[in-house]
Amino acid sequence: MxxxxxxxxxxxxxxxxxxxxxxxxxxxxxxxxxxxxxxxxxxxxxxxxxxxxxxxxxxxxxxxxxxxxxxxxxxxxxxxxxFIQLRQNFTKYTAASVIREFTLFAIRDGEEDERFYQLLLWSLHMLNKGEPHLQIVMLFLLRFYDYIGYRPELRHCFSCGISELSSSDFRFNTSTGSLICAKCVRAAGQSGIPLSPGTIKMLESCQHSSLERLHRIKVAESSLYEALNVLHRYGRHVLQRDIISWRMLRKTIRSEMTEWTNYR
Ligand SMILES: [Zn+2]
The missing domain is CATH 2.40.50.140 (Nucleic acid-binding proteins)
Structure with a gap:
């Protein structure tokens, strides 16, 4: 043969x-x-x-x-x-490790997706270059769920369909991967993680942006933490397990606060 x-x-x-x-x-x-x-x-x-x-x-x-x-x-x-910088800098290495762990848990041998390959390469390149690590992890995860078939639905409440973000208080329900409005949370006894309108808009525009423009999107610090929290908890539901390196990533948040502000 x-x-x-x-x-x-x-x-x-x-x-x-x-x-x-x-x-x-x-x-x-x-x-x-x-x-x-x-x-x-x-x-x-x-x-x-x-x-x-x-x-x-x-x-x-x-x-x-x-x-x-x-x-x-x-x-x-x-x-x-x-990508030598990734191995020489704890913060970058930790962020790359989170990306690696999500990939290894979610993708099996033989599964191929050119978009995912480009996303992975883009993320490692951006981290290596010194782009803000938490923002790169957030952007990676947002696209990652999309490519593995769990795209977060951020346009309207999955239960009643309401989409006027400014007039309603929304949450993110990890079981459905969608927004749910406060009214439906109360009526249907559903639960969800609070998401502010600004963060929802930011996430939605990141879903639609091309990879080339993605790192130029300005993300407010409060939105970034809010988004990371939701995407991490969504990952627990999707993968049915904890991401071990997330604990290390959390440690980089405080020590990076000053550096984080300097990136802006
Ligand atoms: Zn609703």
Whole structure:
């Protein structure tokens, strides 16, 4: 049988030891989505993959598979970018780790989405460049839910359909992934996390903005925290688990307050 050879760009999401000399690598590829591959001899012969298989590295890879069900062999890897800043700065690393964890929990091997690949690459690039880390995490999550089929509905109350944001008090219901108005909360005994009209508008415009313009959107600090809280709690519902690195991200909030203000 002729082996399948693939050449594609990819981001390293995970890496662990396999035996004495090999590494098992999880990649998110431009053309093939998430793939697990074995890098033979990567631990012993450092020369072949030197500094290339670190977390978050952006590579061009050559993958070889006997058939579509077999474990891929990582034949070659060329470094496009090591995103070195992500590994040298605690705040950036933490934000990238949150993004990585959401990705690993939500996306399985074989699942591919070019939009998601672009979002992942954009997020790591923005963090590496020094864009405000909390804002990048917030923007990533907003798009991420969309691409995995859980787009937050932010236009109207899912129960009664009311959409006049200024005239109603809205909440976000994580079970439905939608807004619910205060009237329906009272009437139907539903619950939700309060969301101010300003934050709803900001999130909605971020949903519609192109990736190229996304980081230019000005987000007020109070809206950012409000949005992060909702998106994090929505993630708990969608993934049915906690995001371990979120605790570390929370630690960066206070220490970053001064730096955060300086970004504006
Ligand atoms: Zn309603």
């Amino acid at each position: 002729t082996p399948i050879i693939r050449e594609t760009d990819a981001i390293v999401l995970d890496s662990h030891d396999h035996g004495e000399s090999d590494l098992i690598i999880t990649l998110y590829c431009r053309d093939n989505g998430r793939i697990t591959a074995i890098a033979k001899g990567a631990k012993k012969s450092k020369r072949r993959f030197v500094n290339k298989l670190e977390l978050f590295s952006f590579l061009q890879v050559t993958l070889r598979q006997r058939n579509s069900n077999s474990l891929a062999l990582l034949q070659e890897a060329e470094l496009h970018s090591g």
